[in-house]
Amino acid sequence: MKQALHTLIVTTLHTLQVRGEIAPFDEASIKIELPRDKSHGDFASNVAMLLAKPNALNPRVLAQKLIDAFPVTEWLVSAEIAGPGFINFRVAAEAKFAVLAQVFQKQSDYGRVNLGEGRLVQVEFVSANPTGPLHVGHGRGAAYGSALVSVLRHAGYQVEAEYYVNDAGRQMDILTVSVWLRYLALCGEQVTFPSNGYQGDYIITTARALLTEQGDGLRAQAQAVFANVSEDQVLDDAGNVLRGDKEQHIDDIIVNARALLGADKYRLILDRVLHDILSDIKEDLSEFGVHFDNWFSERSLMDTGVVDAALERLQANGQLYEQGGAIWFRSTDYGDTKDRVVVRDNGIKTYFASDIAYHYNKLARGYDKIINIWGSDHHGYIPRVRGAIKAMGEDDARLMVLLVQFAVLYRGTEKAAMSTRSGQFVTLRELREEIGTDATRFFYVMRRCDQHMDFDLDLAKSKSNENPLFYIQYAHARCCGVFAQLAVKGYAHWQAQDGLAQLALLTEESEAELAQKLAQFPEVIAAAARDSEPHQVAYYLKDLAHLLHSYYNNTMLLVDDDDVRTARLTLIAATRIVLANGLAVLGVSAPERM
RNA sequence: GCGCCCAUAGCUCAGCGGAAUUAGAGCAACGGCCUUCUAAGCCGUAGGCCAGAGGUUCGAAUCCUCUUGGGCGCGCCA
The missing domain is CATH 3.30.1360.70 (Arginyl tRNA synthetase N-terminal domain)
Structure with a gap:
């Protein structure tokens, strides 16, 4: 219209x-x-x-x-x-109701638009380090990212969802050593766990599995493990460092671990814990309704020489220089606040080098657009990544970085602390189990991603009926209920064709309003895709549900007049389809009864 | 100190790169509505100097500048 x-x-x-x-x-x-x-x-x-x-x-x-x-x-x-x-x-009234025929014709495809014209888009999100289970902080990015993927697909883009797995680097070593030390303890060795190790129960679970599978084949004497290891940090009651260095401490243990275990056994432990954690993350996300097309390994970038290739490209373009034994990228030439190291003086490539390579690889894959969804704490990273892309001679306009603000968790009025290292965090899984996957997703997706957000766990748990999701789902269930009642009351079966012939009988203002709202749905999808704002869909559904509830309460639907009843059911049937389609876009269920 | 994000009702948030003398929801508060299709609903009342101050114009919650208040970031960490 x-x-x-x-x-x-x-x-x-x-x-x-x-x-x-x-x-x-x-x-x-x-x-x-x-x-x-x-x-x-x-x-x-x-x-x-x-x-x-x-x-x-x-x-x-x-x-x-x-x-x-x-x-x-x-x-x-x-x-x-x-x-x-x-x-x-x-x-004219007829024009307002013309949308109903379209809804029935397209069914679950109603709402799809061709804004994207098949353009290929990659969306990378979550990409949490595989060092432990996902916590609630990852939930927002997961919900937002998957909703965005869905919105883009509905808007006619061809979308690939990707998770970048940081399976290389020092934190993998810390992870490996953490497991090994737990394993040694299970073997009966007297070990003191490093303050900088990963302390979650999942580490012990993997250690136990290794003990079962490998027996004491990975065992070493505690004395040897801690030989020549510098002192761990010691804190006073106020949390100030009295002495020791936790970073140096664990790095020393890593050196010993490599030597004592040998490359193969060391790798065996690393691969095992990485596999366990990644499996857990995959399962968790899958249960959360978040699905990825690719799980891209950082290690593979190194193994296949992509990192070297990317650095060579920068070198060839004269964007690298050496200073103090390290190799630097001239990111200040591209608006960064300082130049960045890509290869440390000890020869180890930095995380940033991997990231340059990763983007180099993404660009080579030929996407029309690359969307990175990052936590807002990574914003300072944007200039150097854009800089690297430009320095490699590529167009950084293809890259779009969306920042998701943190959701601050509260238990009542108290902030819930989160730390993967200490093992004291609320996991995404816990959150889902407590308040439900649908509600969790909807709660996150309802908010603009650039808005700070307070997530009160107590409130979300105890008063879940306050969640607007139920309002929308209830509207859907009510539509279904009407048709269930139709049969119960012995009225004739409703058919879309019959209904479409009786639309002239829809004379109430609320009916025209409802129909016009249905007509808006494709525009809402297009707008949500254009702005990368899935929350627009959520708000649209709230509005639509409101119109439905209002209509339902004020107008008797199952009236004796066959034609009027059929006409009204047509509107209800179309509304149900749009509610279901909208909920599907957001990845939440549309129950038929509640 | 520098940079990015943010500030709208008691609380949580919308307000589509500006518009028609009344800024919207939900929750919380108050008052109505179930002998008829699910009351997880509907109808109504009350509640806001859109953080503050300037500026741009026919018009600003929306754009620009500054101030205040909050979040985050500024490693040869990942």
Whole structure:
């Protein structure tokens, strides 16, 4: 409908332009909107005010000129000038309900639009380090990312969802040693666990599995493990460091572990714990309704020489230099605050080097657009990554970085502390089990991702009926309930074709409103995709559910008059489809009864 | 100190790269509505100097600048 009005205005403007009455204009800038106040009509346009200035005409005069030039259209009831120069439109009732036929024709595809025209987009999200279970902080990125993927797919983009697995580097060594020390303890060795080790129960679980599978084949004497190891950090009651260095301490243990175990056994432990944690993460995400097409390994970048290739490319472009034994990238040439090390003086490549390689690889894969969803704490990272892309001679416009703000967790009024190292965190799994996967997802997706967010665990748990998700799901269940009652009451089976023939009987204001809302759904999907804002879909569904509830409460649907009943059921059936489609986009279920 | 994000009702948040003398929801508060399709609902009342101050214009919660208040980031860590 909006589209039809837009076309009408544009073609009419072209007519005026040909006649030389107005100057050329930008079609895309002409907006059709829904008036806030229904008494103003069904639609409104600001076109006259927009074009007033370039044509040196009074907006109202221009509006009148435009209206006079409109061709005769049967669905257009009236076009009036209002206020400073708005044009208010009223359309025929039939036109408002025309959307219903479309909904039935497209069914679960209603809402799909072709904004993306099949363009290939990659969305990388979550990418939490595989050093422990996902915690609630990852939940927001997971929910937002998967909803965005879904929205983009509905908007006609071809999307690949990817998880970047940081399975290389020092933290993998710390992880390995953490498991090994737990294993040694299980073997009966007297070991003191490093303060910087990973302390979660999952570490012990893997250690136990290794003990079962390997017996004492990985055992070493505690004395040897801690030989020449510098002192671990010692804290006073206030948490100040009295002496020792936890980083050096664990690094020393790592050196000993490598020597005592040998490369193969060391790798065996590393692979085992990595596998266990990754399996857990995959299962967790899957249960959360988050699915990835690719799990991309950082280690594979090193193994296949991509890191070297990327660095060579930078070298060839003269973007690297050596200083103090390290190799630096001139990121300041690209707006970064300082140059960054890519290879340390000990020869080890930095995480940033991997990341350059990763983006190098992504760009080579030929995506039209690459979307990175990062936690807001990574914002300082953007300039150097963009810089690296440009320095490699690529177009950084292909990269879009979306930052997800932290969700601050509260238990009542108390902040819930999170730390993977200490093992004291609320896991995403715990959260899902407590308040439900649907509610968790919806709660996260409802909010704009760039908005700080308070997540009160007690509230979410104890008063889950406050969650607007139930409001929407209930609307869906009610629609289903009506059809269940239809059979119970012995009325004839409803059919879409019969209903579509009776739409003239939908004369109530609330019915027209509901139908117009249904017509908006594809636009909402398009807008959500354009703005990368899945929450727009959530708010749309809230509005739609409200109209449904209101209609349901004020209008008897299962009336004796066959034609009226059939007509109303048609509206309900279409509403149910749109509610279900919308909920599916957000990855939450649409229950038939509650 | 520098940079990024943010500030809207008691609380949690919308407000589509500006518009029609009344800024919206939900929750919390108050008052109505179940002998008819699910009351996890509906209808109504109350509640806001859109952090503050300037600026741009026909018009600013929305754009610009500054101030205040909060989150985060500024390693040869990952």
